[in-house]
Amino acid sequence: MTARKGNLMGVREDIKVLDATIRDGGLCNNFQFTDEFVTELYKSNIKSGVDYMEFGYKASKGLFRESDFGKWKFCSEEDLRAIVGDNISDMKIAVMADVGRCDYKSDFLPQNESVIDMVRVACYIHQIPAAIEMIEYLHSLGYETTCNIMAVSQAGSDQVEQALNMLTPSSVDVIYLVDSYGAFYPENASDLAKVYLNAAEKVGKKVGFHAHNNQNLAFANTIETLSYGVSYLDATAQGMGRGAGNCAMELLLGFLKNPRYNLYSLLTFIEKYMLPLKEQGIVWGYDLQYMFTGQLNRHPREAMDFTAAQRSDYCEFYKALLDNF
Amino acid sequence: MTARKGNLMGVREDIKVLDATIRDGGLCNNFQFTDEFVTELYKSNIKSGVDYMEFGYKASKGLFRESDFGKWKFCSEEDLRAIVGDNISDMKIAVMADVGRCDYKSDFLPQNESVIDMVRVACYIHQIPAAIEMIEYLHSLGYETTCNIMAVSQAGSDQVEQALNMLTPSSVDVIYLVDSYGAFYPENASDLAKVYLNAAEKVGKKVGFHAHNNQNLAFANTIETLSYGVSYLDATAQGMGRGAGNCAMELLLGFLKNPRYNLYSLLTFIEKYMLPLKEQGIVWGYDLQYMFTGQLNRHPREAMDFTAAQRSDYCEFYKALLDNF
Numbered sequence: 001m002t003a004r005k006g007n008l009m010g011v012r013e014d015i016k017v018l019d020a021t022i023r024d025g026g027l028c029n030n031f032q033f034t035d036e037f038v039t040e041l042y043k044s045n046i047k048s049g050v051d052y053m054e055f056g057y058k059a060s061k062g063l064f065r066e067s068d069f070g071k072w073k074f075c076s077e078e079d080l081r082a083i084v085g086d087n088i089s090d091m092k093i094a095v096m097a098d099v100g101r102c103d104y105k106s107d108f109l110p111q112n113e114s115v116i117d118m119v120r121v122a123c124y125i126h127q128i129p130a131a132i133e134m135i136e137y138l139h140s141l142g143y144e145t146t147c148n149i150m151a152v153s154q155a156g157s158d159q160v161e162q163a164l165n166m167l168t169p170s171s172v173d174v175i176y177l178v179d180s181y182g183a184f185y186p187e188n189a190s191d192l193a194k195v196y197l198n199a200a201e202k203v204g205k206k207v208g209f210h211a212h213n214n215q216n217l218a219f220a221n222t223i224e225t226l227s228y229g230v231s232y233l234d235a236t237a238q239g240m241g242r243g244a245g246n247c248a249m250e251l252l253l254g255f256l257k258n259p260r261y262n263l264y265s266l267l268t269f270i271e272k273y274m275l276p277l278k279e280q281g282i283v284w285g286y287d288l289q290y291m292f293t294g295q296l297n298r299h300p301r302e303a304m305d306f307t308a309a310q311r312s313d314y315c316e317f318y319k320a321l322l323d324n325f
Numbered sequence: 326m327t328a329r330k331g332n333l334m335g336v337r338e339d340i341k342v343l344d345a346t347i348r349d350g351g352l353c354n355n356f357q358f359t360d361e362f363v364t365e366l367y368k369s370n371i372k373s374g375v376d377y378m379e380f381g382y383k384a385s386k387g388l389f390r391e392s393d394f395g396k397w398k399f400c401s402e403e404d405l406r407a408i409v410g411d412n413i414s415d416m417k418i419a420v421m422a423d424v425g426r427c428d429y430k431s432d433f434l435p436q437n438e439s440v441i442d443m444v445r446v447a448c449y450i451h452q453i454p455a456a457i458e459m460i461e462y463l464h465s466l467g468y469e470t471t472c473n474i475m476a477v478s479q480a481g482s483d484q485v486e487q488a489l490n491m492l493t494p495s496s497v498d499v500i501y502l503v504d505s506y507g508a509f510y511p512e513n514a515s516d517l518a519k520v521y522l523n524a525a526e527k528v529g530k531k532v533g534f535h536a537h538n539n540q541n542l543a544f545a546n547t548i549e550t551l552s553y554g555v556s557y558l559d560a561t562a563q564g565m566g567r568g569a570g571n572c573a574m575e576l577l578l579g580f581l582k583n584p585r586y587n588l589y590s591l592l593t594f595i596e597k598y599m600l601p602l603k604e605q606g607i608v609w610g611y612d613l614q615y616m617f618t619g620q621l622n623r624h625p626r627e628a629m630d631f632t633a634a635q636r637s638d639y640c641e642f643y644k645a646l647l648d649n650f
Contacts, residue, residue, distance in 0.1 A: 314592040
């Protein structure tokens, strides 16, 4: 059993905090953030000490109509530069690209011509070969890369082991453990994190964690996995993200002891920009319907429909989920 | 280091679930629950497999004016019987009595004349001698007893050790670890739980855990402490409780694998009785102001004032808290 690394009072210099508000939060509002919102979040993240800010997806314009989404579904170089200029800050810029839903061979510039520092490659476990192909290409362009393997709570441990065996010889920098369905208890999260860490550390790679808050465990799972050595930590302002949302940045920054992180600018951002989003009726966060799908380890789509329909007949919904297991 | 007891798939027969909705939730609405609410919660708890239901406080009518509170601040035998009759169920009835704020020598009948099964004695750590006096008296009347030592996150480890040394020779049945300020991370909670368990188990006593949700960790801390052997678990419907509230019963019942527990009746209760409470404007649950007091390990009173004033200037509030450390 891997021991805990560091303790509750000390600083772990290897920790990197990634703000995924625009990317995962964008799933709540079709990426329709104002430029002011994104600019202020960018400035706030720099002041808060955030290490990476993820601006959205690099999605294929062939597969997704531009008119159906805000610009952060596509993250053009031009749109990024309109916010960050040449990004003369210590914070790095990340985007996500889904295996099979992006045109990575045409849509990425060589890294030295781009403000993007890191590309996060998201895939399901059966797409690892395709993910590796993308990672090698993006690495050859000069980008830092991560591989975010989704929905591993539904994969067998032999599948996970094979996936890690395939990824560890690749050029990927960070392998992410992703709790897509918010199904992990802290013991599950730390057990799997140890498996990822054992594989990754041998070859000098890092491990990240991306939580969902279906069982109100996003923050708990994040600090549990970090205590065993996970070092890339995703969070979003007020936990904004699809369905039950993510680990709240304010909880994470309040927990970390490194003085580089502070809460002040984030709190001001929340007051001025996040509360109005909620008032506009954009909905995310822990609620019973998401708890059910988390407890049952399944995709939150039915819970999202329940939310969209403004239903509150929790018992009927739960019975229907069980009927339809 | 104590090992984990049981695993995520199995049943721990020693677990007892206590519903504290009326008692801790009563702090949100001055115990002004309708009889219908309390009756339906009682029936729902029985159907859900809950082991103990706490109905409120036995507070001194000399110290607290009856007209200022609902009846569950006082829990008279008559009022209890109006709901539960002779309580011909397997679920036991509990009440809480605060050291120094109750008239225990006059207000408790001999247990065989009462529907109350268990008295939970709440105290601060400097009140342990007074708590023990109460416990011995209530034990001599025939009640099961617990000692809920509050605010231990602010006590020194030598104080905690002394308190446990004083309690273990007493007649108390269950010693509760209480995270009054929602200041514990799971590692803190489990470390302290192990200290309580080491002391209690030697003399055949049980350990309980009562969480607060200031850092969205109430459920996480509850299942973390239970994994090391804590067996009395407090929860409330939708986490209703003072300030940030408690561990949500729906999360806990959904986690436990013993088939005696189920969610259905609780979900129906929530739809019919909890949602209307929220619509009436009764407020509880995780929010930034409570996160601050949890992170800073202090009483939530300033956060409760912030909530009551419907403020949302989180940054100013946070700065004022730090000025006033």
